[in-house]
Amino acid sequence: MHDFFPKTFPYTPGSAISGIVEAAGADAADFRKGDRVLGSVDGAFAEYGLTKANEWVPIPENLSFEAAASVKGGADSAWKALFSEGELKSGQTVLIHAAAGGSGQYAARLAKWKGAEVIGTASAAHLDFVKELGADQVIDDTTTSFETSVKDVDLVIDLAGGDTESRSWPVLKRGGTLVSLVRPPKVLKNTELQQNSIPAFRFAAIWKPSSA
Structure with a gap:
């Protein structure tokens, strides 16, 4: 690092x-x-x-102090991902991976506050919680491949990492944005998609160490 x-x-x-x-x-x-x-x-x-x-x-x-301490790391990162980098607007659709996590739950609430349609992925144990956050659609990512039921989203917020990023590109609409908070998005992936006649996308990264 x-x-x-x-x-x-x-x-x-x-x-x-x-x-x-x-x-x-x-x-x-x-x-x-x-x-x-x-x-x-x-x-x-x-x-x-x-x-x-x-x-x-x-x-x-x-x-509480515990909840307050999460605001700077969770809410601040979520705000930047949604609005500074993702430029999310009312009426758009956002897919939030790991929506029950520290930044994900803030992202879900803030996106609903903005007037966006929110799709959240989470494990089975957290689906009800993500619904309570205001998500319009929740997906159990341990049993369901989100790319089979999601398409044409304006913004993807990747808080999961792994192969989630590569599987998220095809669900974006033309001109859509992928923002990662876990690693810099792969520039080559965007190039590969263009070569395969898939419309161009925009990507950004808000990457920080786990201790931040």
Whole structure:
């Protein structure tokens, strides 16, 4: 991973975090000692962290620290995948792989909020949960090949990895987008599809190490 995320030792991993403000500087007037906050800090696995005030927001009263800590990593990644890279719009269709996972469940909710039609893949134990998130269609990816029942989607969010990416290209409509959060999409796959007279697609990657 050093080629992608160079680090020097000693190194403390982690970035997404929730916690309590211990002290606030003069330029952090919106925060006071004792405030519950969520955000990001380099070395989030440490007991204390130092960061800029604009990296933090207050935690809503009804949200636990555990749930709040997932927002930066899960919701932030989902937002970027759907809207910054995927450019999802109301009325479009999105296929979300691993929709019950940390980023997947945020992606499903955000896509429904945007007014998109949501298709989610998950294991049998999580199908009901994905339905509760608002998915219009759920697929048990342990027993069903999603490509046999899905076609002409505008956007694929790949949170599963493996051969999911290669199996996802054919379900995209012309001009559709595949966004991967697990690895850079293979450029060769897009080329191969074009050579086989399948319409061109757009692809992007929001790739991060598992410790982020």
